[in-house]
Each structure stands twice: as C-alpha cells, then as structure tokens.
Amino acid sequence: MKLLDPFSVVLMAALMCAVMSAVLFGARRGFPAELRGLSHWGAALAVQVLSAFCFAFRGTLPDALVLPVANVLFVFGNGLCMTGLQRFYGHAPGWRTLGGACGFALAGMLYYLLVDPDYAARVAWMSMPITLINVTLLFLLVRNGRRKLATLFFGSMIVVNTVLVAVRGVAALTHGEALVDVNQPGLFQSFYLAVTALQPPLLAVGFLMVAYERLRLLLERRSASDPLTGVLNRRGFGEAYAREVARMARMRQQSRTLALLSVDLDYFKKINDRFGHAEGDRVLVSVAQMIGSALRESDALARFGGEEFIVLLPDTDGKRAIAVAQRVQRLLREACAGELPSCTASIGVAVQTDPDESLDALLCRADEALYRAKENGRDRIETWREAA
Numbered sequence: 509m510k511l512l513d514p515f516s517v518v519l520m521a522a523l524m525c526a527v528m529s530a531v532l533f534g535a536r537r538g539f540p541a542e543l544r545g546l547s548h549w550g551a552a553l554a555v556q557v558l559s560a561f562c563f564a565f566r567g568t569l570p571d572a573l574v575l576p577v578a579n580v581l582f583v584f585g586n587g588l589c590m591t592g593l594q595r596f597y598g599h600a601p602g603w604r605t606l607g608g609a610c611g612f613a614l615a616g617m618l619y620y621l622l623v624d625p626d627y628a629a630r631v632a633w634m635s636m637p638i639t640l641i642n643v644t645l646l647f648l649l650v651r652n653g654r655r656k657l658a659t660l661f662f663g664s665m666i667v668v669n670t671v672l673v674a675v676r677g678v679a680a681l682t683h684g685e686a687l688v689d690v691n692q693p694g695l696f697q698s699f700y701l702a703v704t705a706l707q708p709p710l711l712a713v714g715f716l717m718v719a720y721e722r723l724r725l726l727l728e729r730r731s732a733s734d735p736l737t738g739v740l741n742r743r744g745f746g747e748a749y750a751r752e753v754a755r756m757a758r759m760r761q762q763s764r765t766l767a768l769l770s771v772d773l774d775y776f777k778k779i780n781d782r783f784g785h786a787e788g789d790r791v792l793v794s795v796a797q798m799i800g801s802a803l804r805e806s807d808a809l810a811r812f813g814g815e816e817f818i819v820l821l822p823d824t825d826g827k828r829a830i831a832v833a834q835r836v837q838r839l840l841r842e843a844c845a846g847e848l849p850s851c852t853a854s855i856g857v858a859v860q861t862d863p864d865e866s867l868d869a870l871l872c873r874a875d876e877a878l879y880r881a882k883e884n885g886r887d888r889i890e891t892w893r894e895a896a
C-alpha cells in the first residue's frame with residue numbers, strides 16, 4: 509500500500525516553508541526591536557527549503573554527498589528555531605549546542621553511510637539531535653510562555669514533533685529499515701511523512717501566534733506608560749484607578765477610603781535651565797524610581813507629563829497618606845544629598861470617601877491642595893480641605 513509519494517510531499521513542504529519564511533521575515537520588519545528571534549525563524553525555514561532542495565538531488569548526485577549535507581541542514585534549520593526562541597525569551601542563543609548537534613548529525617551520517625552503511629541506524633541517530641532541539645524548545649516554552657491559547661497551540665506542535673521523531677528513532681532500532689523508510693509503502697511511513705512535512709510551517713505558525721500575543725501585550729503596556737520614566741501615564745492610571753474601585757466594590761467595602769498624592773517638583777525649570785534638559789530628564793527618571801520605592805505593591809504611580817507625579821494609595825486614610833508623602837520628601841532629600849541636583853517637592857493630598865466621586869474630581873482636589881502647598885512656600889505637604 510503506497511499512500512503518499514515522498515517527492516511530492518517534500519516539494520509541498522518546501523513550498524510551505526518558503527512562504528512561511530517570507531512571512532516571518534516580513535513580520536520581523538514590522539515588529540518592534542524588543543521582539544527578537546523572528547529572523548532566526550525566517551532563516552530556519554529558508555534552511556529547511558535548502559535541505560529539501562538537497563534531498564531532491566538524490567539519485568542525481570551521490571548519496572555520500574547529498575545525505576550528509578541535507579541532514580545537517582535539516583538539523584541546522586531546526587536548531588535555528590531553538591536559537592530564535594531563546595532570543596525571543598531574552599536568553600543567549602545556544603550556538604554551541606547547535607554546532608554540537610550539527611557535528612553529531614554529520615558524524616553519524618558519514619559513519620552509517622561510508623563505514624557501516626545502515627539506513628535504520630541513520631534514522632535513529634538523526635532522531636537524537638532533533639529530539640534534543642525539540643525538548644529545548646518545549647523547556648523554553650514551559651518556562652517562559654504565558655498560559656494562553658497561542659502557547660498551548662505552539663507547545664502542542666512541539667510535542668507532536670518530538671514524539672513523532674523519537675518514536676521513529678526507536679522504531680528504527682526495534683523494527684529496522686522497513687518500518688521507517690519513507691520510500692517504502694506503509695501507513696506509518698506515510699503518516700510520518702505527512703506530519704513531518706506539515707510540522708515546520710505549523711511550528712512557525714505557533715511561534716508567530718506567540719509573538720503576536722507578546723506584541724499585543726507590549727503595545728498595551730506602551731499605551732499605558734510614560735515613555736520617559738516608565739511609570740503609568742494618564743490612561744494607565746485611569747485603568748489602575750478603575751480596577752481599584754471595582755475591587756473595592758467587589759469586596760463590598762462600605763467605607764471606601766483611598767488617597768491620592770499630587771507630587772510636584774519645586775522650581776524644576778531652574779534645574780533644566782542650569783543643567784540642561786537631559787539632566788532634567790535624568791532627575792525625573794530618578795524621582796519616579798525613588799517615589800516607586802516608597803510605595804507598596806498595590807499602590808500606583810503615574811506621570812501625566814511635566815514634573816508632576818500622581819500616586820494612588822488604596823485603602824489609605826489621610827493620616828497614612830501624609831506619612832507616605834513625608835517618606836517621599838525624605839527620600840528626595842537623601843537623593844539630593846547624593847547624586848541628584850538639589851530639588852524639593854510640594855505634595856497635595858486628597859482622600860476619597862464618597863464612592864460616587866469621579867477620578868477627575870479627586871485629581872482636582874489633590875491639585876488644589878498642591879496649589880496651596882506651592883502658595884505656602886513649597887517643599888511642604890497640604891491636605892485638601894473644604895473651603896470655609
């Protein structure tokens with residue numbers, strides 16, 4: 509029973525790999541630089557095409573040349589998927605492992621072709637570096653992947669590939685050439701051929717899905733943060749505030765008490781004028797880090813632009829909010845005694861107890877308190893009070 513013609517299958521697989529390679533290189537150009545590894549995957553599929561191209565020369569050129577080159581290219585292509593995923597997750601690419609896998613494949617190929625010709629032994633030998641690479645892919649994904657559908661799909665593709673290659677390797681040893689030779693008619697051979705042909709493009713689709721998921725997350729984060737300091741921007745702060753309000757509602761807290769600090773650096777213009785805008789930027793970045801270090805995990809810090817920072821303090825009354833403001837001022841004083849140009853901060857505090865008050869109204873009250881702190885001489889803390 510001859511189910512599939514190997515040449516046609518390999519040709520189709522090569523065409524799919526070529527298309528996916530172009531897709532991955534195209535995606536690389538459009539993705540932000542933080543998302544790495546796509547070019548490795550593009551190259552990996554291009555190398556798979558080359559490998560298939562070499563296999564096509566079987567019968568025209570001697571096996572002693574075609575098989576080692578095609579198989580080493582096949583391992584190299586798989587390995588580039590591994591280095592691509594390593595780069596994608598911020599690890600150093602394992603070039604040595606890849607070099608070792610290629611060398612191992614070449615040595616086995618040459619030995620079982622020229623010294624002790626044995627097809628089954630070649631299949632078993634080749635399954636080892638490919639399995640090693642697949643296991644590394646899986647390990648990387650399990651350690652770094654987010655629990656999302658994209659990760660599940662990608663992981664499933666790797667598992668199918670790993671199992672298939674490993675089973676074929678073992679079958680080569682236990683059942684010999686007849687069962688694993690794709691040129692022989694048979695269900696297992698045809699199944700292996702079909703799945704193996706689909707694997708590289710399917711793996712690439714899985715990787716692309718994971719990459720797009722990451723891109724979505726990155727853009728979401730970017731749209732919610734201040735590019736200079738990395739803390740939240742107005743949009744991100746609005747979302748953090750809404751989440752906090754929803755949490756409080758869920759917990760049915762009757763008396764909702766949260767506090768807002770409006771922290772504004774005093775005479776910041778002078779720092780810019782005296783030390784330059786770049787130094788002013790450095791001060792803003794340091795101050796953002798410093799305020800962040802004075803806060804709890806549940807607090808939120810934002811910069812809406814300029815030299816003003818807004819702090820959201822959930823479950824915090826006026827007294828505790830003033831204590832946090834004092835800590836911020838103390839840390840700023842310490843930083844100015846060290847590496848920062850001398851600067852102080854005025855802080856306005858507003859406490860929200862009315863569950864129906866809007867964020868805008870709360871911000872307005874914190875700003876009024878801040879204005880009073882400026883009016884009263886700066887480098888001080890004022891709490892919003894109802895006008896007499």
Ligand SMILES: Nc1nc2c(ncn2[C@@H]2O[C@H](COP(=O)(O)OP(=O)(O)OP(=O)(O)O)[C@@H](O)[C@H]2O)c(=O)[nH]1
Nearest residue numbers: 772773774775776777778780785788789813814815
């Ligand atoms: N370096 C830098 N400066 C900024 C940035 N955004 C705003 N500024 C500067 O911050 C300064 C704010 O000046 P003002 O509004 O007069 O406030 P101030 O000098 O701090 O005085 P008071 O707030 O009244 O104490 C201006 O010089 C702005 O150019 C920024 O992103 N980077």
